């Protein structure tokens with residue numbers, strides 16, 4: 001009798017294990033998978049406009065999720081910011097890296113709108129060095145990344161708010177780099193200019 005009970009229990013558990021596996025195998029769309037269900041062909045759906053994440057990042061997965069809740073708060077603060085935060089080397093380095101990934105393909109390494117995608121036929125974006133964009137407020141660049149602009153898509157789902165400001169800081173550095181007054185350059189850089197330094201002459 002005892003033996004039969006153990007056997008029954010083992011069989012029941014085995015059945016349970018099988019149905020769990022059936023649950024693993026249910027139809028689903030993995031990250032990045034395409035789906036014909038939606039007009040844009042993407043299986044991943046962007047969150048509805050205005051939705052605010054409760055927690056984010058790897059720390060959202062921890063048991064309390066407390067650390068993960070700090071990130072959306074930081075996003076909210078960054079989203080409401082109207083102008084650049086204090087520019088540090090770390091912010092600029094982050095901006096340069098993110099710009100290289102998300103913007104350079106079209107806007108080009110120096111921001112003149114001549115990136116590799118444009119050279120292959122994509123419409124030419126305006127140069128960041130035209131007067132209108134030099135005069136534009138910091139927030140305009142943040143908003144273009146968030147909402148897109150004309151035929152340029154929004155990058156809100158790939159570039160979180162803090163990174164948008166890092167990119168804006170880098171764009172400001174690019175704008176400066178193309179029209180920097182010689183007098184404002186550090187002596188070491190000035191020395192490398194053709195005829196500008198003590199050594200003189202182009203190299």
Ligand code: HEC
Nearest residue numbers: 102103105106123124125126141144145149150151152155
């Ligand atoms: C796939 C190509 C592409 C990528 C990638 C891209 N852009 Fe653009 N961007 C464009 C085009 C094209 C325009 C011009 C759109 C129009 O006027 O219809 C534009 C316009 C702009 C403008 C000018 C808006 C104005 O006031 O005229 C800014 C600023 C800008 N992009 C910033 C960015 C930033 C920052 C990134 C990276 C996060 C980025 N773009 C990524 C193609 C791109």
